[in-house]
Amino acid sequence: MAIAVISDIHGNLGALDAVLADARERGVERVVNLGDILSGPLDSTGTAERLMALDLETIRGNHERQLLEQPRAAMNLSDAATDAVLEPRHRDWLSAMPVDMWLESDLYACHGSPRDDLEFLLETVEPGGCRAATPAEVAERVAGIDAALILCGHSHKQRAVRLEDGRLVVNPGSVGLPAFADDHPHPYAIESGTPHARYALVERGPDGWIPHLLTVAYDWDAASALAAANGRDDWARALATGYA
Template structure:
């Protein structure tokens, strides 16, 4: 069994199309979507229209939750843009998404961690910035979840960690935004270091699960220009470089 995991598209339709084309060339069994799908500085409505007909197993991320629960004046720029663009049927699609999802008995889809769409699973934020989480921190966040594979997103940083008991946590990285800055719980940046779109394929074989992290080239200069035209120069820099300006 092979599962392609995409996450954190953030309305980047060009990156999404490139990733879906690459996945199609590999003949996987299933594609799953780990949330943060439309909010950003690009094409929320068009991204939803691309994904809805595919009927992928999809969970909501923190941005989907925020779109459904926050008043517009409390939203950040990315959610406000999405809220202004999305149709009612697209919002209904988002509202129907679960927070987490079991795919077969041994695969769990989460956005952040099993208990939170905001907590980083494989990274930790300190007053000094972002760092890789320790094995002990990751085990605590995984808790007693009995899935052999936990697929997560949220940080946009592609990483695979195998716990001592054999459980494996896979973050496929971000399809649509390779770097960002955040202020909570302390100021920090998350950077992939290149502008590629990212996803992962996990494969169940005779010896258990394995994971492959994949990066895909697309026209990120055009995506950056689209973001800048929509008043998001910081997105333009991140899309071109994979770094925070």
């Protein structure tokens, strides 16, 4: 049976609904959510309501942690916009999420890396920008995780990498934000190059887990217009183009 893997929705309810519909059309009933669910200038509460009703297997990302732990004055713009509209029951839902999860005996899920929700697993940020991590770097970051399949999010970069020891690491990409720029720990940009929503299907085959990396069309012009109306032209460009 296939499992749909979603991550980094960032309050983009239109993209989320399109991805969930695509998974249903493919006959997939089990959906796993890797975090960074609400933060942004789009529809945080609508996204929370949709997912609370679905009760998916979900782990928290760094933005959930920041929403729960930081005062609003210390938050970035995306977290602060979400913090302003969340109700106590939304916060209770976020608080109940684990930081990682064993979904099967050989299937492990985290948001960033197993050791840090702010660390990319399949990318490396350095003074010159962001590049694909080497197999040795990935192996070091998943040391001690004895799983045939390791799921991660956070970087928004859709990718699957098989390590020398046979372990498969899959990032489903971002459902709701195809590009962004950041400066932690150095300035860099992540750009998918198209505005599509992204997710992954993973299924167990005779020779182990098989990843399918998928893109889904949705009304990204409406999402871009909403971001612009809420004062986030950076998000508006990213949502409309896939470029930061």
